[in-house]
Amino acid sequence: MQADFLYEAAQDAAGCQLGVTVLADRAHVRGELRDDAEAAGFRILHSCSVEEYARGAISALGDLVLVDCADDTAEALALLARLDMRAGKAGAQLVVSTTMGTLDSVFGCFSFSAPQILVDPSRAERVIAIGRVLAHIPNLRLRELGEEDRLMLLRLTEQVGRMAERLEKLPSGQRAGGGAFRFESPATAWRGEGEDYLTQRRDNMRARLPDAAVIRGMIRHRQARARFFDADLFADPAWDILLDLSAARAEGRRVCVTSLCIAAGVPGTTALRWITQMVEAGLLIRVADPDDRRRAYIALADKTADAMARYFTEVLAGEPAKAGF
Incomplete structure (x- = not known):
């Protein structure tokens, strides 16, 4: 069943409809991603497998890139690293779904774009990820929501609220910049094998x-x-x-x-x-x-x-x- 966002066309400040690139090797997942993105108001710029996109000429990514990467082949990981750099420079938002078995390899590809990474996600989780992207886009108008949509948004809001409250109670650290996926070298307090901190x-x-x-x-x-x-x-x-x-x-x-x-x-x-x-x-x-x-x-x-x-x-x-x- 296709997700029903009930959004108007997603537009930038100039009134142009926002574009999305859909990359997925699994045909049924690609179809779901494409349908959900269109329902959310995005215009499909590209929709193909990861391998096909890697072989093609470099083209515009659009404002959102949806990637389903279930295999950690060298070609797929190389493309993810390229997408990370390009999206980071262009400001495009990435939503990447993968499996627990390939998570380490996929996670290591991203250091610039701060993507949303989903692990063995359901379609509903992918829809929520697209919704999080929409939440950061100006000029969107939301039509009347059904009762089921209202309850879903309420539960999601409560969950995020509890998460924020718990984090606030933990010892605070000073953010050094670079976003959620910044790289750092091992700290000086790190000890060798068998030594205590x-x-x-x-x-x-x-x-x-x-x-x-x-x-x-x-x-x-x-x-x-x-x-x-x-x-x-x-x-x-x-x-x-x-x-x-x-x-x-x-x-x-x-x-x-x-x-x-x-x-x-x-x-x-x-x-x-x-x-x-x-x-x-x-x-x-x-x-x-x-x-x-x-x-x-x-x-x-x-x-x-x-x-x-x-x-x-x-x-x-x-x-x-x-x-x-």
Whole structure:
């Protein structure tokens, strides 16, 4: 069933209808993307497979690029990297859907355009992504919504509101610029294999991350609740992400985005949005692989690692058995 946005034609400030490029190897997905984009008011500029577009002459991307990339072939990844650079320079918005199996490769292709990356998305999730693009376009007029649309928008607004409230309660970091997908080199506080992260407390006492086994024990305690209660009751992806990265830092181990999405305990697309929000908030950083620039890892920012080290020092002092509850 085709999505019904009920929008007027999407137009720029000059009144010209906005254009979209649709790239998908899977024909049925390409058809859905094309139909949904047209329903949203976009004019289709290109609609073909990723391979066909890569072989063709360079042409205008339009204002929105919808990409479905289920295979991490060298040709597909090279095209994604080109699209990232071109979209970043031209200001086009990217929505990229992929699978959990190819997420690491696809994620590593983007450093300039801050795309929306969807993991094994449903059609509804792709429609919401297009809607997020529309929300940043001026001069749009929304016709009367049906009751089902009103309820969907209400639920979405409430979900985003809860996300923002949770992030505001976390230790704030200073954003150094470069957007959600900026690259950074490993920080000076990063230690080699088997070494702990150390930080100097204000009282001149040294706080450190505990042994990784302690943190992993806390993670197991959190996960055990799902055996007795509905896991949605305790969903807290931000905290699960911080715990997993803390354990990895104590182990001197790098964490890929796929592993972190799994650790978050929520659907892949939801986890990736949390990771993006936390990078934007300065809580996490994206670290380039020095041996392969096409790969990237996620790590705690130094201030976040400092806060986690002090947190563990406090909660484990005298009551280690209660940690994690």
